[in-house]
Amino acid sequence: xxxxxxxxxxxxxxxxxxxxxxxxxxxxxxxxxxxxxxxxxxxxxxxxxxxxxxxxxxxxxxxxxxxxxxxxxxxxxxxxxxxxxxxxxxxxxxxxxxxxxxxxxxxxxxxxxxxxxxxxxxxxxxxxxxxxxxxxxxxxxxxxxxxxxxxxxxxxxxxxxxxxxxxxxxxxxxxxxxxxxxxxxxxxxxxxxxxxxxxxxxxxxxxxxxxxxxxxxxxxxxxxxxxxxxxxxxxxxxxxxxxxxxxxxxxxxxxxxxxxxxxxxxxxxxxxxxxxxxxxxxxxxxxxxxxxxxxxxxxxxxxxxxxxxxxxxxxxxxxxxxxxxxxxxxxxxxxxxxxxxxxxxxxxxxxxxxxxxxxxxxxxxxxxxxxxxxxxxxxxxxxxxxxxxxxxxxxxxxxxxxxxxxxxxxxxxxxxxxxxxxxxxxxxxxxxxxxxxxxxxxxxxxxxxxxxxxxxxxxxxxxxxxxxxxxxxxxxxxxxxxxxxxxxxxxxxxxxxxxxxxxxxxxxxxxxxxxxxxxxxxxxxxxxxxxxxxxxxxxxxxxx
Amino acid sequence: xxxxxxxxxxxxxxxxxxxxxxxxxxxxxxxxxxxxxxxxxxxxxxxxxxxxxxxxxxxxxxxxxxxxxxxxxxxxxxxxxxxxxxxxxxxxxxxxxxxxxxxxxxxxxx
Numbered sequence: 001x002x003x004x005x006x007x008x009x010x011x012x013x014x015x016x017x018x019x020x021x022x023x024x025x026x027x028x029x030x031x032x033x034x035x036x037x038x039x040x041x042x043x044x045x046x047x048x049x050x051x052x053x054x055x056x057x058x059x060x061x062x063x064x065x066x067x068x069x070x071x072x073x074x075x076x077x078x079x080x081x082x083x084x085x086x087x088x089x090x091x092x093x094x095x096x097x098x099x100x101x102x103x104x105x106x107x108x109x110x111x112x113x114x115x116x117x118x119x120x121x122x123x124x125x126x127x128x129x130x131x132x133x134x135x136x137x138x139x140x141x142x143x144x145x146x147x148x149x150x151x152x153x154x155x156x157x158x159x160x161x162x163x164x165x166x167x168x169x170x171x172x173x174x175x176x177x178x179x180x181x182x183x184x185x186x187x188x189x190x191x192x193x194x195x196x197x198x199x200x201x202x203x204x205x206x207x208x209x210x211x212x213x214x215x216x217x218x219x220x221x222x223x224x225x226x227x228x229x230x231x232x233x234x235x236x237x238x239x240x241x242x243x244x245x246x247x248x249x250x251x252x253x254x255x256x257x258x259x260x261x262x263x264x265x266x267x268x269x270x271x272x273x274x275x276x277x278x279x280x281x282x283x284x285x286x287x288x289x290x291x292x293x294x295x296x297x298x299x300x301x302x303x304x305x306x307x308x309x310x311x312x313x314x315x316x317x318x319x320x321x322x323x324x325x326x327x328x329x330x331x332x333x334x335x336x337x338x339x340x341x342x343x344x345x346x347x348x349x350x351x352x353x354x355x356x357x358x359x360x361x362x363x364x365x366x367x368x369x370x371x372x373x374x375x376x377x378x379x380x381x382x383x384x385x386x387x388x389x390x391x392x393x394x395x396x397x398x399x400x401x402x403x404x405x406x407x408x409x410x411x412x413x414x415x416x417x418x419x420x421x422x423x424x425x426x427x428x429x430x431x432x433x434x435x436x437x438x439x440x441x442x443x444x445x446x447x448x449x450x451x452x453x454x455x456x457x458x459x460x461x462x463x464x465x466x467x468x469x470x471x472x473x474x475x476x477x478x479x480x481x482x483x484x485x486x487x488x489x490x491x492x493x494x495x496x497x498x499x500x501x502x503x504x505x506x507x508x509x510x511x512x513x514x515x516x517x518x519x520x521x522x523x524x525x526x527x528x529x530x531x532x533x534x535x536x537x538x539x540x541x542x543x544x
Numbered sequence: 545x546x547x548x549x550x551x552x553x554x555x556x557x558x559x560x561x562x563x564x565x566x567x568x569x570x571x572x573x574x575x576x577x578x579x580x581x582x583x584x585x586x587x588x589x590x591x592x593x594x595x596x597x598x599x600x601x602x603x604x605x606x607x608x609x610x611x612x613x614x615x616x617x618x619x620x621x622x623x624x625x626x627x628x629x630x631x632x633x634x635x636x637x638x639x640x641x642x643x644x645x646x647x648x649x650x651x652x653x654x
Contacts, residue, residue: 416548416568416601437632445604496641499611500618506611509604509640516639 044081044100046074056088057095061119062110063088085110087122091130099125151212152459155185156409158215160417162222165424166404168192168200170265172315172385176356176466180325180377180407183460187214187256188323188376189222193229198265201229201238204321204380205258205277213251221246221256221298235260235273236295236306243275243298243306250299257297259321268313268384273306278327281346282311283318288346316386318355320346325377326359332368341366355381356405360464364528369481372460407462408447410455410480415447418465418478425467426474431538439474439536442517445510446478446532454480454530472538473519479531548600552580554587561589562627566598569606577609581616592617593649597628607640614645625649 046052052074056063063086065078078086078100087099099122104110110118159181167175177190187207195201203225207214224245228238239260246256259277263270272280276297279290295306313319322342329337345362346355356379364371404425408414422443423436431439447463455461464479494512498504514521514534522533550573551566561584567573584592594610596602602610617624625647629637634650637643 412571415603416570419601434632434635437630438635441603441632441636444601448603448605494640496611496645500615500645502615506608506615507605509607512640513604513607513636 044074044078044083046098050074053095056086056098057090059088062086062115085115085118087118089122089126089129091126094130096126096130096133152183152185155210155212155215156181158212158219159185159187159189160406160421162189162191162219163406164190164192164404165421166428168194170200173265174383174385176379176381176405178356178360178377178379178405178407178464180360180373180462180464181409182210182325182373182375182377185215186210186325186376187218188325188378189218190321190378190380191222191225193226195229195233195262199233200263200265201225201235202261202263202321202380202382203258204323204378205256205275206323206325206376206378207254207256209251209254213254217246217250217254217256217299220249221258225258225260229260233262234308235262235271236308239273239275239295239298239306240304243296243304244302246299247302255297255299259293261321263313263382268315268317269310270313270319271308271310273308275304275306278322278324280322281320281343282313283320283346284314285316288343313382313384315384317384318346319382320355320359321378321380321382323376323378325373325375326363326379328375329363329367329371329377330374331366332370337363337366355383357466361526361529364481369483369528373462405464405466407464408451409459410451410457410461410463411459412448412451412457414463415444415451418447418463419444422465422467422476426469429469429474429538431474431536432540435536435538435540438517439476439534442514442521442534442536443476443478445514445517446476446521446534449510450478450480450530450532453484454482456483458483469538474536474538476534476536477531478534479529482525482528482530550576552576554580554583556587556589559589560591560593561587562593562595564595564598567600569596569599569602569609571603571605573606573609577613581613584622585616585620589622591623591625593625593627595627596630596633599628599633602633602636607636607642610642614642618645623647 050072051070052072055068055070065075065083065086068075082102083100084103085101087101088095089097089099099118101110101118104114163179164177167177175192179188179190187209189203189205191201191203193201193203205218205221207217207221209217221242224242225238228241232238232241239258242258256275257277258275259272259280261270261272261280270291272291272293273295274293275295279292282289282291291309291311293307293309296304327337327339327342331337341362342359345359348358359379363377404421406421408418419440423440426436443465447465450463451457455463461481461483466477466479468475468477494508495504499506514532518534518536520535522535524531524533547566548568550568550570553564553566555562555564563580563584581592594613614624624645626637627649629648634643634648637648
């Protein structure tokens with residue numbers, strides 16, 4: 001009730017010294033008040049449990065507080081404060097406040113006319129006050145929404161800082177990764193850590209909770225794992241030490257699930273330890289198996305030992321590491337995607353990036369276009385080439401190698417983020433500077449189109465970006481959710497003279513720039529997604 | 545991230561107003577660039593020079609803002625020239641034919 005009474009306090013004191021009909025206009029004629037000369041208002045907070053509330057709710061008009069027989073602390077407080085008459089302010093059947101008046105200045109009782117006037121005043125003032133209250137509540141809600149949005153942006157930024165800028169380039173292995181943040185960014189992460197003798201550490205994890213707290217714990221865990229991986233080559237030991245460091249600093253009700261594996265690319269031997277994370281799937285010629293290892297999540301209790309398990313990834317096998325955002329996604333009937341579907345999807349023999357694309361396609365078909373992603377989704381796929389034939393075939397046909405795959409929230413401005421990440425991922429490919437700049441502009445423009453049309457500017461509708469290389473080209477695929485249907489690719493060509501003459505809008509340069517920046521642009525659509533594929537030769541073609 | 549915030553600083557030199565642009569020239573630069581041109585117009589120079597030397601990124605929406613400014617300047621009978629564009633953005637000004645309607649000066653000084 002305290003909140004409800006505040007907007008009308010200014011009226012109250014003025015009503016104390018003059019008839020109610022003059023209350024809002026006569027502050028300059030206000031006499032000295034006997035009880036609180038410096039406080040013009042007689043404001044009394046009425047606790048929600050006080051019987052006076054129910055009484056006022058049903059009162060037909062002004063209530064004489066001095067004569068009211070009601071066992072109520074609020075009535076006593078009002079009498080002590082000098083309130084003589086209380087006029088309930090009721091809007092749409094709801095008591096939203098009270099008009100509290102002291103004794104009449106003339107020391108006479110409030111007359112029938114006074115009471116009628118006050119009743120009329122209350123009936124007119126109550127809706128206006130209610131509107132003011134609603135406006136204030138909405139402003140507070142808008143401020144809270146803005147705060148949450150800001151927190152989400154910070155969390156996204158932290159998250160993206162710690163995702164690998166590029167994927168390991170291992171002979172005979174095809175590695176692909178996908179990270180798709182939920183609207184309320186969770187704490188998923190993955191990492192590839194170079195280790196001695198050409199081995200590679202692979203971490204996939206998930207921090208409970210969302211937003212900035214989860215992102216900060218993710219960042220800390222990421223750093224600890226990197227540091228510990230430089231001191232040990234035992235996944236169990238690395239997780240054990242990480243747990244010991246995280247326990248004392250883990251916020252209440254938070255923990256981290258994490259799978260840490262060390263892969264020997266030459267032999268396919270993989271040693272793994274697991275802190276409560278989803279078990280990886282391995283597809284072999286004999287079917288799909290889980291590589292099992294158990295252990296408590298990180299940060300829950302000290303002194304945990306993590307068992308190690310070991311396997312060999314045979315040529316032609318696929319490995320999938322993933323977070324629970326995929327298996328716990330729901331379709332419109334609230335059915336979960338679940339492990340059986342994921343396991344089934346693994347039975348098809350795909351190369352790493354194809355497996356990743358297919359899993360995402362399966363997921364989007366399952367959830368439908370209206371899906372609001374509940375949790376971050378992280379997928380890491382590893383495929384070992386199926387012997388000499390596959391490797392030779394790959395080099396003979398110069399098949400593509402995925403060097404990075406990531407998503408950006410579908411929000412204006414993230415085209416710059418996409419551009420910078422693609423540039424970072426291809427930095428080692430020594431693209432001639434002019435070609436690099438052109439590709440950056442094309443990526444930025446295509447992502448901007450994807451955000452504007454495919455995501456309609458909604459941060460929770462991501463744009464997926466995959467960068468591949470072949471022997472002579474860089475290929476960037478930008479996939480959106482096609483919320484506005486197909487991005488127009490046959491728009492009117494921009495004409496500077498028409499634009500300067502005001503006969504064409506100044507905008508409309510995006511597609512024109514993309515086509516002029518890269519060697520080829522192709523647009524494909526499957527109904528629920530649209531992909532713009534940009535291809536840029538690694539060297540300038542001089543043969544005309 | 546501050547170096548990406550778009551800004552426009554106006555300097556009056558004889559017979560010319562120079563607008564030193566900083567940050568990213570994208571859709572968010574709309575109001576700042578429009579305000580800058582309004583100030584230029586109030587000073588009434590014969591020529592306005594846009595100094596892109598501290599602009600790190602221009603996207604197609606930024607190009608559209610330059611087109612709008614150029615249209616306004618032509619309407620007012622004012623010459624426009626561009627300074628400090630990188631080689632990449634000089635190429636973009638060339639293929640969009642902006643360079644047919646404004647002088648492109650290599651380097652950052654006239």
